[in-house]
Amino acid sequence: MKRFFEAFLAAFLLGFVSDVHGLKFYRGHLVGYDIPIGDTSDVTRSTARISTEYYLQRLDHFNPTNKVHWSQKYFVNDAYMSDEKNVVFLYIGGESQASSYWMSNGAWIEFAETHGALLFMLEHRYFGESQPFSDWSTENLRYLSSEQALNDLATFISAMNDKYELPEDVKWIAFGGSYAGAMAAWLRQKYPHLVHGAVSSSGPLFAQLDFPEYLQVVIDDLALHSQECVDNLKEAITQLEDLIQNPNEDEDLNSLFSFCDDIAESANSTSDLANLFELIADNFAGVAQYHKTTNTLYNINLVCEILNDESKGNELHRLAEVNNFVEGITDDSSCFDYKYSNIIEKWSNATVIASGMMRQWMYQTCTEFGYYQTSSQEIPVFGSRFPLSFFTQMCVDIFGEKFNETFVGEKVQHTNIFYGGFDIETSNVVFVHGTIDPWHVLGLIETVNPQTPSILINGTSHCADLYSSSSSDSAELTAAREQIGELLASWISA
Ligand SMILES: *[C@@H]1O[C@H](CO)[C@@H](O)[C@H](O)[C@H]1NC(C)=O
Numbered sequence: 001m002k003r004f005f006e007a008f009l010a011a012f013l014l015g016f017v018s019d020v021h022g023l024k025f026y027r028g029h030l031v032g033y034d035i036p037i038g039d040t041s042d043v044t045r046s047t048a049r050i051s052t053e054y055y056l057q058r059l060d061h062f063n064p065t066n067k068v069h070w071s072q073k074y075f076v077n078d079a080y081m082s083d084e085k086n087v088v089f090l091y092i093g094g095e096s097q098a099s100s101y102w103m104s105n106g107a108w109i110e111f112a113e114t115h116g117a118l119l120f121m122l123e124h125r126y127f128g129e130s131q132p133f134s135d136w137s138t139e140n141l142r143y144l145s146s147e148q149a150l151n152d153l154a155t156f157i158s159a160m161n162d163k164y165e166l167p168e169d170v171k172w173i174a175f176g177g178s179y180a181g182a183m184a185a186w187l188r189q190k191y192p193h194l195v196h197g198a199v200s201s202s203g204p205l206f207a208q209l210d211f212p213e214y215l216q217v218v219i220d221d222l223a224l225h226s227q228e229c230v231d232n233l234k235e236a237i238t239q240l241e242d243l244i245q246n247p248n249e250d251e252d253l254n255s256l257f258s259f260c261d262d263i264a265e266s267a268n269s270t271s272d273l274a275n276l277f278e279l280i281a282d283n284f285a286g287v288a289q290y291h292k293t294t295n296t297l298y299n300i301n302l303v304c305e306i307l308n309d310e311s312k313g314n315e316l317h318r319l320a321e322v323n324n325f326v327e328g329i330t331d332d333s334s335c336f337d338y339k340y341s342n343i344i345e346k347w348s349n350a351t352v353i354a355s356g357m358m359r360q361w362m363y364q365t366c367t368e369f370g371y372y373q374t375s376s377q378e379i380p381v382f383g384s385r386f387p388l389s390f391f392t393q394m395c396v397d398i399f400g401e402k403f404n405e406t407f408v409g410e411k412v413q414h415t416n417i418f419y420g421g422f423d424i425e426t427s428n429v430v431f432v433h434g435t436i437d438p439w440h441v442l443g444l445i446e447t448v449n450p451q452t453p454s455i456l457i458n459g460t461s462h463c464a465d466l467y468s469s470s471s472s473d474s475a476e477l478t479a480a481r482e483q484i485g486e487l488l489a490s491w492i493s494a
């Protein structure tokens with residue numbers, strides 16, 4: 001995906017390619033968020049005081065006889081630190097390589113300036129450079145869990161209190177987005193003596209095996225543009241399905257969608273077709289999830305304008321244009337790989353790659369969260385080819401027989417027992433969500449407990465509040481950041 005996306009960038013956004021990661025298309029596990037392309041901030045801040053350090057971390061926090069340690073990467077920035085050193089902000093690394101971009105960008109930097117905070121970011125175990133093992137065999141991945149990662153954060157906080165000689169009354173505030181947003185809330189819940197408060201952005205608190213609501217929100221987002229957009233998409237998916245089953249001389253699907261392999265060969269393959277339709281849905285999901293955040297081209301309105309443009313041919317042709325556009329396929333730069341066996345082969349590869357995240361995140365979905373973005377909507381728009389069994393079969397095909405649907409279901413249930421799901425009990429946590437973001441469904445969007453207020457921002461998508469404020473922000477987004485700032489001030493002064 002990264003390769004496709006870079007080709008796409010090179011064609012459309014010449015000059016912005018350096019240090020930009022590909023958008024995160026998790027193949028039905030879309031989570032995370034990314035650094036924006038180009039500078040969305042009105043202010044550029046110095047990076048002079050940012051340093052990269054390593055902390056010697058325990059492998060297994062639950063087995064005292066296991067003495068194995070490994071190097072966990074973190075960033076520190078003391079540019080804004082007050083003389084009292086009594087406020088520390090911790091940015092929680094999620095399911096991707098930690099980027100030092102966040103050490104001088106994002107809304108939290110504005111809050112750090114206000115409160116004189118010392119800044120840290122800890123990379124999540126098994127991502128980026130923070131690798132306990134030299135390979136990602138299923139056996140080695142068994143120490144990859146949110147519970148171990150929260151323990152990493154807790155021991156890290158304690159170690160930094162000593163290393164930086166922070167005062168007894170130091171107040172640590174955790175920040176995080178997406179999975180790391182849920183972690184920020186869980187960290188405050190589990191370690192209230194170490195963490196004074198948390199800003200939890202777009203965090204899916206509730207683990208759910210089958211998550212059809214995700215694509216339902218994507219459909220609802222498209223309907224905000226026009227019902228016509230949804231109808232055209234649905235019609236295009238039907239046309240594609242028909243043509244795969246009944247090929248027509250006049251319509252060459254292979255060239256239309258730039259398929260890497262002849263689609264006629266896969267006409268009887270349930271898994272290839274499930275993967276194909278899931279990938280198409282995933283591209284729409286990416287546009288909805290990153291709507292107006294990471295890249296100005298990721299915009300629901302642009303996609304709907306193409307789908308509704310009759311001058312571009314029938315619905316199928318318009319769908320192909322959207323798909324090629326999001327896949328980043330430009331002329332002969334690449335092709336669309338829908339083969340199930342290829343994806344399984346790729347994710348079964350245990351080679352450690354610093355920028356890799358699919359295999360590890362898949363492992364976490366198979367052992368903790370589920371979150372499978374299935375096609376099981378009441379009124380299918382993306383077809384019905386990727387139900388829950390498609391995803392749980394992936395767990396089996398990638399990690400082994402043991403990881404079957406029964407197993408994943410039990411793990412998901414355990415996660416909700418362990419963290420409390422929607423019934424999380426804590427204080428000094430603000431939950432922030434956007435109505436456009438499909439993940440808001442698994443978060444707390446209404447304030448039940450005044451100690452843990454929720455802010456639901458009308459019209460924004462995933463983690464929008466985490467980015468630096470910009471003159472193009474909506475009034476709703478600006479107001480949300482102000483409210484977060486007021487809460488932070490009240491916790492810090494209390
Ligand atoms: C798909 O199945 C049909 C009916 O059994 C058969 O005629 C056709 O050859 C099969 N196609 C492929 C590519 O295997």
Ligand SMILES: *[C@@H]1O[C@H](CO)[C@@H](O)[C@H](O)[C@H]1NC(C)=O
Pocket residue numbers: 349350351353
């Ligand atoms: C696994 O991935 C690595 C790194 O991308 C690659 O060099 C290697 O050839 C792959 N192994 C297999 C068996 O595909």
Ligand SMILES: *[C@@H]1O[C@H](CO)[C@@H](O)[C@H](O)[C@H]1NC(C)=O
Pocket residue numbers: 401402404405406407
């Ligand atoms: C999963 O595997 C266990 C045995 O490890 C078995 O008892 C269970 O029935 C299996 N579940 C499914 C859905 O196949």
Ligand SMILES: *[C@@H]1O[C@H](CO)[C@@H](O)[C@H](O)[C@H]1NC(C)=O
Pocket residue numbers: 458459
């Ligand atoms: C959300 O924003 C949309 C578009 O600006 C507006 O039509 C709608 O009334 C707003 N909803 C709420 C609850 O404020």
